[in-house]
Amino acid sequence: MQIVVMGAGYVGLVSAACFAEFGHKVTCIDQDAKRIARLNQGEIPIFEPGLDELVAKNVERGTLQFGAGLLPALTSADAVFIAVGTPTRRGDGHADLSFVYTAAEEIARNLQRYTVVITKSTVPVGTCREITKVMRKANLKAEFDVCSNPEFLREGSAINDFMRPDRVIIGCETERASAVIQALYRPLYLIETPMVITAPETAEMIKYASNAFLATKITFINEIADLCEKTGADVQIVAKGMGLDGRIGRKFLHAGPGYGGSCFPKDAIALVRTAQDKGAPLRLVEATIDINRQRKKNMAMRVMDACDGSVRGKSIAVLGLTFKPNTDDMRDSVSLDIIPALQRAGAVIRAYDPAGMEEAKTLLKDVVWCNGPFEAMQGADAAVLLTEWNEFRALDIQRMKAALKQPVMVDLRNVYKPEDMERAGFRYVSIGR
Numbered sequence: 331m332q333i334v335v336m337g338a339g340y341v342g343l344v345s346a347a348c349f350a351e352f353g354h355k356v357t358c359i360d361q362d363a364k365r366i367a368r369l370n371q372g373e374i375p376i377f378e379p380g381l382d383e384l385v386a387k388n389v390e391r392g393t394l395q396f397g398a399g400l401l402p403a404l405t406s407a408d409a410v411f412i413a414v415g416t417p418t419r420r421g422d423g424h425a426d427l428s429f430v431y432t433a434a435e436e437i438a439r440n441l442q443r444y445t446v447v448i449t450k451s452t453v454p455v456g457t458c459r460e461i462t463k464v465m466r467k468a469n470l471k472a473e474f475d476v477c478s479n480p481e482f483l484r485e486g487s488a489i490n491d492f493m494r495p496d497r498v499i500i501g502c503e504t505e506r507a508s509a510v511i512q513a514l515y516r517p518l519y520l521i522e523t524p525m526v527i528t529a530p531e532t533a534e535m536i537k538y539a540s541n542a543f544l545a546t547k548i549t550f551i552n553e554i555a556d557l558c559e560k561t562g563a564d565v566q567i568v569a570k571g572m573g574l575d576g577r578i579g580r581k582f583l584h585a586g587p588g589y590g591g592s593c594f595p596k597d598a599i600a601l602v603r604t605a606q607d608k609g610a611p612l613r614l615v616e617a618t619i620d621i622n623r624q625r626k627k628n629m630a631m632r633v634m635d636a637c638d639g640s641v642r643g644k645s646i647a648v649l650g651l652t653f654k655p656n657t658d659d660m661r662d663s664v665s666l667d668i669i670p671a672l673q674r675a676g677a678v679i680r681a682y683d684p685a686g687m688e689e690a691k692t693l694l695k696d697v698v699w700c701n702g703p704f705e706a707m708q709g710a711d712a713a714v715l716l717t718e719w720n721e722f723r724a725l726d727i728q729r730m731k732a733a734l735k736q737p738v739m740v741d742l743r744n745v746y747k748p749e750d751m752e753r754a755g756f757r758y759v760s761i762g763r
């Protein structure tokens with residue numbers, strides 16, 4: 331089948347490369363001509379393990395190409411995916427859909443045959459219907475269906491999530507459109523991936539409800555972690571014990587400094603705004619957002635407490651800056667709360683991240699940028715483990731002790747064992763144990 335993917339951002343690029351890998355003929359377009367030029371030179375503008383190989387392989391075999399304009403790819407397309415950005419709108423927290431509607435109008439004006447238009451970007455409930463209206467207005471005669479096919483890609487494992495998803499959600503209203511989307515995902519039938527075919531509103535809601543639920547699940551275990559600290563319980567084992575209950579499940583019960591990233595914070599806020607507007611407030615999700623925001627702010631206090639109440643004049647090594655490992659994404663990362671807070675309290679920050687430093691340099695000021703974890707720890711009064719990159723999971727404890735001026739470690743991802751650290755003479759602070 332022939333597909334156009336509009337938007338060469340994170341979701342667009344991964345989807346385009348994966349559909350091409352399935353054997354479809356994919357054209358990925360973006361209004362940013364520079365981005366397209368870079369892609370055509372084989373440069374991948376985002377960090378995602380395996381994406382560069384997948385793109386190169388499919389460009390080589392002719393299943394994937396990049397372009398700046400919608401035509402001529404649209405002429406022979408069976409489906410167009412809208413994968414443009416939906417940032418949080420300034421002021422009111424709603425998702426800003428202007429890029430989506432502009433894309434929809436452009437598609438409508440240029441349609442020449444029946445085409446299925448599919449939203450991949452996370453869009454508020456009701457957007458598919460709005461897109462239909464916008465397209466109809468732009469072109470009375472066009473033949474199309476607008477469907478929702480939300481993505482559930484985690485940064486750092488997006489290709490695997492696309493190729494081996496837990497489920498595919500298809501929100502559409504006609505058999506004709508449903509048949510096209512199912513044909514696009516045909517390779518997944520072999521691995522018996524469940525497909526949920528439903529109305530567009532329901533599909534749109536599944537995406538938001540899933541993300542809000544996961545954000546709430548993380549926030550729940552984070553609060554339990556705080557209580558564990560007061561009661562002497564160990565949150566790691568509590569999470570394991572809870573997770574073995576099939577009704578609860580083990581995943582996303584890892585206590586930490588609070589969730590970040592490009593999706594959970596933005597999607598939870600957008601869902602809460604929709605709910606308030608519709609007069610059906612989601613108080614649990616509202617609380618999740620507040621608790622998480624406050625938690626990220628409070629993390630600097632943990633570091634100060636570990637440093638005898640003050641970091642003034644002290645040097646703090648920060649290991650990891652991205653919101654999670656295997657990405658260069660800094661969006662809503664806890665590092666953006668914790669580092670400025672420590673700096674305001676008088677600390678000098680020495681930081682290292684395996685992939686996020688380029689982006690971090692544009693967001694954080696007056697940081698001593700280091701080339702590795704030990705360089706960051708050299709002469710520092712304490713180390714803070716912020717992101718659980720593999721590179722930080724098995725650091726030589728004695729070498730850390732030798733590098734640091736004081737053996738103090740604040741491990742916000744519970745990577746190390748308290749008994750090992752204490753045996754080595756560290757003052758070791760982790761989460762919920």
Ligand code: UDX
Binds near residue numbers: 481585588591594
């Ligand atoms: C998320 C969803 O998982 C994905 O389905 C959706 O489509 C996009 O948003 P992503 O933002 O890439 O993916 O990262 P994810 O792995 O879900 O982690 C999000 C945040 O939660 C990170 O800050 C992570 O550190 C945190 N987290 C996750 C925890 O603190 N504890 C956990 O147990 C899991």
